[in-house]
Amino acid sequence: MIGPAHLLPKTWFGWALVALGFGILAVAPYFVTSFYVGLMTTAMIAGMLALSLQLLVGGAGLVSLGHGAFYGLAAYVVYFLSPEGAPQPIWITLPLAMAASGLAALLIGAISLRTKGFFFLMVTLAFGQLVYSIFHDTKLGGGTDGAYLARPLISAFGFTFEPSSLPRSKRSWPAYYVALVQLAAMFAVLAFLLRSMFGRALEGIRVNESRMRALGFNTYAFKLAAFTIAGTLAGAAGHMWAMQSGFVNPELAGWHRSAEALLHILLGGIGTLAGPIVGAFAFIFLNDFAQQITERKLLVEGAVILAAVLVMRNGIMGLRWPWAPPEADPDASEQQGDGIVRQARETVHD
Amino acid sequence: MLAQLLNGLQYGLLLFLVASGLTLIFGVMGIINLAHGSLFMLGAYLAFLLTKATGSLWLALPAGLVGGIALGCLLERALFRHFAKREHLDQVMLTFALILLAEELRWFIAGNDFHAVPIPPMLDFSVPVTAGFSYSAYRFAVIGICLVLALAMFLWIERTRIGAAVRAAAENPEIVDILGLDARRIHLMVFALGTALAIVAGMLAAPLTSVYPGMGDGLLIISFVVVVIGGLGSIVGAFWSALLVGLVDTLGKAYGPAFQGTGPIGTTVAALAGSAVYLLMIAVLLWRPTGLFGQRT
Amino acid sequence: MTDTGPPVLQTIGLSKSFGGLAAVRNVSLTLAQGELHAVIGPNGAGKSTLVNLLSGATVASAGQILLDDHDITRRPEHARARLGLARSFQRTNILPSLTVLENVRLATQAVAIAPRRSLTSPKRAAELVERAVAALVRAGLPHGHGRIAGTLAHGQQRQLEIAMALAAQPKVLLLDEPLAGMGPEEGERVSALLRSIAAEHAVLLIEHDMDFVFAVADRLTVLVEGAVLATGHPEDVRRNAEVQAAYLGGHA
Numbered sequence: 001m002i003g004p005a006h007l008l009p010k011t012w013f014g015w016a017l018v019a020l021g022f023g024i025l026a027v028a029p030y031f032v033t034s035f036y037v038g039l040m041t042t043a044m045i046a047g048m049l050a051l052s053l054q055l056l057v058g059g060a061g062l063v064s065l066g067h068g069a070f071y072g073l074a075a076y077v078v079y080f081l082s083p084e085g086a087p088q089p090i091w092i093t094l095p096l097a098m099a100a101s102g103l104a105a106l107l108i109g110a111i112s113l114r115t116k117g118f119f120f121l122m123v124t125l126a127f128g129q130l131v132y133s134i135f136h137d138t139k140l141g142g143g144t145d146g147a148y149l150a151r152p153l154i155s156a157f158g159f160t161f162e163p164s165s166l167p168r169s170k171r172s173w174p175a176y177y178v179a180l181v182q183l184a185a186m187f188a189v190l191a192f193l194l195r196s197m198f199g200r201a202l203e204g205i206r207v208n209e210s211r212m213r214a215l216g217f218n219t220y221a222f223k224l225a226a227f228t229i230a231g232t233l234a235g236a237a238g239h240m241w242a243m244q245s246g247f248v249n250p251e252l253a254g255w256h257r258s259a260e261a262l263l264h265i266l267l268g269g270i271g272t273l274a275g276p277i278v279g280a281f282a283f284i285f286l287n288d289f290a291q292q293i294t295e296r297k298l299l300v301e302g303a304v305i306l307a308a309v310l311v312m313r314n315g316i317m318g319l320r321w322p323w324a325p326p327e328a329d330p331d332a333s334e335q336q337g338d339g340i341v342r343q344a345r346e347t348v349h350d
Numbered sequence: 351m352l353a354q355l356l357n358g359l360q361y362g363l364l365l366f367l368v369a370s371g372l373t374l375i376f377g378v379m380g381i382i383n384l385a386h387g388s389l390f391m392l393g394a395y396l397a398f399l400l401t402k403a404t405g406s407l408w409l410a411l412p413a414g415l416v417g418g419i420a421l422g423c424l425l426e427r428a429l430f431r432h433f434a435k436r437e438h439l440d441q442v443m444l445t446f447a448l449i450l451l452a453e454e455l456r457w458f459i460a461g462n463d464f465h466a467v468p469i470p471p472m473l474d475f476s477v478p479v480t481a482g483f484s485y486s487a488y489r490f491a492v493i494g495i496c497l498v499l500a501l502a503m504f505l506w507i508e509r510t511r512i513g514a515a516v517r518a519a520a521e522n523p524e525i526v527d528i529l530g531l532d533a534r535r536i537h538l539m540v541f542a543l544g545t546a547l548a549i550v551a552g553m554l555a556a557p558l559t560s561v562y563p564g565m566g567d568g569l570l571i572i573s574f575v576v577v578v579i580g581g582l583g584s585i586v587g588a589f590w591s592a593l594l595v596g597l598v599d600t601l602g603k604a605y606g607p608a609f610q611g612t613g614p615i616g617t618t619v620a621a622l623a624g625s626a627v628y629l630l631m632i633a634v635l636l637w638r639p640t641g642l643f644g645q646r647t
Numbered sequence: 648m649t650d651t652g653p654p655v656l657q658t659i660g661l662s663k664s665f666g667g668l669a670a671v672r673n674v675s676l677t678l679a680q681g682e683l684h685a686v687i688g689p690n691g692a693g694k695s696t697l698v699n700l701l702s703g704a705t706v707a708s709a710g711q712i713l714l715d716d717h718d719i720t721r722r723p724e725h726a727r728a729r730l731g732l733a734r735s736f737q738r739t740n741i742l743p744s745l746t747v748l749e750n751v752r753l754a755t756q757a758v759a760i761a762p763r764r765s766l767t768s769p770k771r772a773a774e775l776v777e778r779a780v781a782a783l784v785r786a787g788l789p790h791g792h793g794r795i796a797g798t799l800a801h802g803q804q805r806q807l808e809i810a811m812a813l814a815a816q817p818k819v820l821l822l823d824e825p826l827a828g829m830g831p832e833e834g835e836r837v838s839a840l841l842r843s844i845a846a847e848h849a850v851l852l853i854e855h856d857m858d859f860v861f862a863v864a865d866r867l868t869v870l871v872e873g874a875v876l877a878t879g880h881p882e883d884v885r886r887n888a889e890v891q892a893a894y895l896g897g898h899a
Contacts, residue, residue, distance in 0.1 A: 057439070115639050125574065197769050200753065214728060216726075216757030
């Protein structure tokens, strides 16, 4: 048997759980207060960023500490296009923000991917800091304090959605649903990529890159494609941040933000595609809860990281859940494998 | 201009103290330690507290050195020895967590304010260098102390048996077992040394920069840039790279803003001048993907 | 059996130095269609470096490599594989956490699918699976394709290596000590396999097992200290006095 794609659910039950998760998100605003709708939007945005990074980390084995650069850059592009008082429609801001991030990812990736391991970590960190410095040290985006922007308008085909048409308690809903749609779309896109032969090649690169090169794969090209796609998707996350929060600051591109995205992946589980989303939600809700008890944000964050790395080796998704499939039996999979192979041959000979 | 060159030299030498530990720890033990900058911060705050308590930085320095070695041994035994077997991602996350916890510790002990640390009265004057230019005696002292430490490290690495073992281990970690050397003792020594140097660097820097929250962060990134440019595991590489980075950064920050407003190219140069070291690193890596003095595939 | 005809693989004055150390010196050899050309020599003679030079894992310092008259000296490793040069490794180099079938399917994907056409699902590209299974059967692994590759016994992993090389349907097979680390029983099995493969492919073989080499080789090259000491028919090489002195010892 080929084996299921690495990060995707292995059983129909797993897929059903994913669908259930999105279903819950779809109806949640009807059951929670406006504050929590906003908090969940923030969690979904963090989930989008972590998900885009997972293509690199879980999908190709590339640990980047500079992913925030694409996130922050996209947010600033929204600010440039749609500054305070002059809002632009989303069908202009979103594609342009993603294109800018994608282009930056292509350039940065072309250089960074010539290095490996520790050096790759450091180069991506440096590029991230470069983008951070550009916004922090210059007047481009309002300098160290950042700037306010006009939230992009939800409009299409001449019809514009007016936020003020909603009652106050539901003002947070439009951003929520825009984020949810994007999160689901991103999940679908990544699932498609990971199931394809492109995703399989990335997995091979993750496992043994030099062997893949010897087999005939241009591993640099594959990694660059993944890096660019991941950067483009991070751009969507950054755009959504701008859309929800209404402001930008240089910290969006800083390495702390990049490290946090890695944390979400680790916390949720590096071995699944849903993990980063779960991790982002878990972390943001944990933080919110902790802040009601103590002011020591960094202490909480540090403790969570230690727990995630030292105790929960496979993240939340990796814990022994009652519905998890039993450990694979090598002999059983042998017979199973022969069955699938026979099926595949029969299909070809039809 | 001369002042900036000397500042660059002094900054570079302090960077060397921090980066040399970092490069050895990664080269020999394979550990990425993001919390190394926090040790620098710890040293600076120690200088602040000890100077407040005893009134003298000179007493603080040896205390810092000894304390640094002790702390390094403790950290290696208790924590870092176990990190060595982990994936890079885990190490990044674990040491990032340590940074956050270190910041909390700092807040707990010294609060969130800026604190100035007085320059030792003995050195609180200016030394005339040329007609019309004099330079801080304390800064000269820092340069001197760092050069002495650098020379000591160089002699130790090049001329002693233990140093040779460390050098071999940095180039090729497997060799340690083959040669029958005690890997655990070497790791302990390297980590303790790196810790102590970072703390001393922080102490020396404290009167120059004051102490404030997050001061380890910026230095951490720059130290990694130094290590990457110099090549992993190479003390000589770290030395020249630190000087280069120190000069480029200081000169860039000093003269960059002057280009502001002189047309679009000038303004871009001004904007990028603060990040000159990152551009330098990228340029070096394009030419030598494993650093100037680095080796291996 | 040797075919007469243009060589499918040829090196001209191939050399490689690491710093001051010359690992391969001025090696010129040819491999004809359907031929099995064995390269032997003492340890450190440069045999593995030679294979790495041919596959592209190492860049040559001087000289040329021609594949079917195309100069591939400057081509990168992955390009050579796509041009028809497949290799196996002396130390087992598979994708251990993936299934046996996926290991070989990737080998076929590498050469059969252009990167930009990678977006379809592997199940759609059923011909790849078919080819992979055929290669596994050919390599003596007709069952257990669903097993995780890292759980296979050593000998079976070596067979997997060979399957991965065969799956690429290459013009040339570079086999670097395929019998390495095998016990007598396993070795017998794999030797028989290699013999049958050699009948249908052009093979460049590095091996230490002299009995095997003399049984299968159409031509033999002896490499000592990076340079060719002798090359030609196995019996001629065996009788060569220099070779006997330098290497074969009491094998005459």
